[in-house]
Amino acid sequence: MTTTAPPDTHAGLRDAAAEYAARVDVDVDLGAVTWEVSTRAKRRSGACLFDRKTESVTIRLTWAAYREYGWTEFRDVIRHELVHAWEFQQFGESGHGRRFREKAREVDAPRHCRTFTDARLRLVCTNGDCEWTARRHRASKAVTEPGDRRCGACRSRYAVEHVDSGERWQTSDGYEAARERIEEW
Ligand SMILES: [Zn+2]
Ligand SMILES: [Zn+2]
Structure with missing residues (x-):
């Protein structure tokens, strides 16, 4: 590939990932690796799956994560999944233990x-x-005490939404109450 533009299609991301993987210095049989792009994964940036019968590896890349990080940062995810692929191919299993580390x-x-x-x-x-909207991963003050803060664009109040449950709040009391109702934070 002669172009340096970041991939902007699923097929482009798969191709770019496979090509990038070939340049990473890790002993993975890339011929036995299938690349997929997931539009459904919600939290994981990528996943590495192993089929014990065929010993084939599938690396699944999350499209939304790629869009959020951009290509340069997303390569970290590819290297991480390649280490899983390496463990699967060499040892038939993979985790995040010492060998992985x-x-x-x-x-x-x-x-x-x-x-x-x-x-x-x-x-x-x-x-x-x-x-205006912004994303937060942790319960920072912007999340627990939204009453003290304002929209980053128009200075109106904003609401915090817990995406999985749809719970919303605009005050610290509201946060406390929602936190009790939300079973899976
Ligand atoms: Zn992992
Ligand atoms: Zn606003």
């Missing part, structure tokens, strides 16, 4: 499967004419 260090891959912030929390402006 050491190999991940060798290829400068993040140790943890990265989750992307799309999932958990969203700040949404209460002004119907304003489209």
